[in-house]
Amino acid sequence: MFPSFGFPDIPRPFNTQYRCFSVSMLPGTERSDIEAGGKIIMPPSALDQLTRLNIVYPMLFKLSNRTTNRTTHCGVLEFVADEGKIYIPYWMMQNLGLEEGGLIQVESATLPVATFSKFQPLTTDFLNLTNPKAVLEMRLRHFACLSKGDIIAINYNKKIYELNVLETKPAPAVSIIECDMNVEFEAPPGYVEPSVSKAQPMEEEEPELDISSMLPEPTGFIPFSGTGNRLDGKKKRTSSENEIQSQLLAEYTRGIPDYDYQPGEIKFIRARRKKEEKENIVDDFEAFQGKGQTLRQSKKK
Structure with missing residues (x-):
C-alpha cells in the first residue's frame, strides 16, 4: 500500500451486478416493511466492499437495467441477502422492467x-x-x-x-x-372537478290560510257551551278582573327599576281586588248544605 501523505481517503465508487428478486422471494418470514418502502436488501459481501471503499453515508444507490435502459434510486435496509442476489420492492421491479432473477447494475450514488x-x-x-x-x-x-x-x-x-x-x-x-x-x-x-350547482333563489313563502274563517258557523246543538262553578264557592274571574291584574303588573314591568324605592321597604306586587269591589260581590253560594245519611241504623229502645 502507498502512504496517504496526510491526504484524506477519496471515496471510490461501488459498481456491482446482481441477480434481482422481489421481496416475496426473500427466505424467512414475510417482510411487508420492505415492500411498503424504497429500500433494498443486499448481501453481506456488499457491506464489506462498501466499508473498504470508504463510501459516503447515508448509503444511496442507483439501480440500472441495461436491457430496458431504465434507472431508479434507492437506499439499503439490511445486508442479509444470499450472495450474488438483491431483493427489492415489487413496484421498483415494475419501474425497471425486471423479471424475477434478472440482472441489475448497482452503483453508489450521491x-x-x-x-x-x-x-x-x-x-x-x-x-x-x-x-x-x-x-x-x-x-x-x-x-x-x-x-x-x-x-x-x-x-x-x-x-x-x-x-x-x-x-x-x-x-x-x-x-x-x-x-x-x-x-x-x-x-x-381523467379527473373532473365536481360541478357545483348554483343556489336557487328561495321562493317567498305564501301566508298561511286561516281555515277557521272559511268554515261555516255551527248550528243546532253545541256541546259544552255552559258555564262552570268552582268547588270552593269563589266566583270565576271576569274579564274586568283580568284587566285590573294586567294594569297592576304593567305598572311594575320586569327589568325596569323602581325609582320610588325607599331603603328598608320591600314591596310584594300581587294582583289583588280592590276593597270596594269585594264589598260589591254578592256571593249566595254556600258549600255543603245537604243533609247527611248514616248507614248504621239506630237501636230501638
Whole structure:
C-alpha cells in the first residue's frame, strides 16, 4: 500500500451486478416493511466492499437495467441477502422492467437533499383520504430517495396507492432523508372537478290560510257551551278582573327599576281586588248544605 501523505481517503465508487428478486422471494418470514418502502436488501459481501471503499453515508444507490435502459434510486435496509442476489420492492421491479432473477447494475450514488416534489395519484381514491399530504409524509419515512418518472406505491390502511413522481428539485433524483420538502399534488388522469350547482333563489313563502274563517258557523246543538262553578264557592274571574291584574303588573314591568324605592321597604306586587269591589260581590253560594245519611241504623229502645 502507498502512504496517504496526510491526504484524506477519496471515496471510490461501488459498481456491482446482481441477480434481482422481489421481496416475496426473500427466505424467512414475510417482510411487508420492505415492500411498503424504497429500500433494498443486499448481501453481506456488499457491506464489506462498501466499508473498504470508504463510501459516503447515508448509503444511496442507483439501480440500472441495461436491457430496458431504465434507472431508479434507492437506499439499503439490511445486508442479509444470499450472495450474488438483491431483493427489492415489487413496484421498483415494475419501474425497471425486471423479471424475477434478472440482472441489475448497482452503483453508489450521491444525491442532493430534496426541497420540492410533485406527485400525481393514479386514482381518485388517494384524494378521498382525510389528509392525503399527512399520509404521504408518514409513508415516505420508509424511503431514502425519489426519482423523477418513478411510480411509487405506498401502503395505507391495508390498501395500495400508486403515485407518479412528476417533479423533484433541485435534481431529477434527490435524497429525502432529514429534509424539509414542499409537496404538491396533480389531479389524477381523467379527473373532473365536481360541478357545483348554483343556489336557487328561495321562493317567498305564501301566508298561511286561516281555515277557521272559511268554515261555516255551527248550528243546532253545541256541546259544552255552559258555564262552570268552582268547588270552593269563589266566583270565576271576569274579564274586568283580568284587566285590573294586567294594569297592576304593567305598572311594575320586569327589568325596569323602581325609582320610588325607599331603603328598608320591600314591596310584594300581587294582583289583588280592590276593597270596594269585594264589598260589591254578592256571593249566595254556600258549600255543603245537604243533609247527611248514616248507614248504621239506630237501636230501638
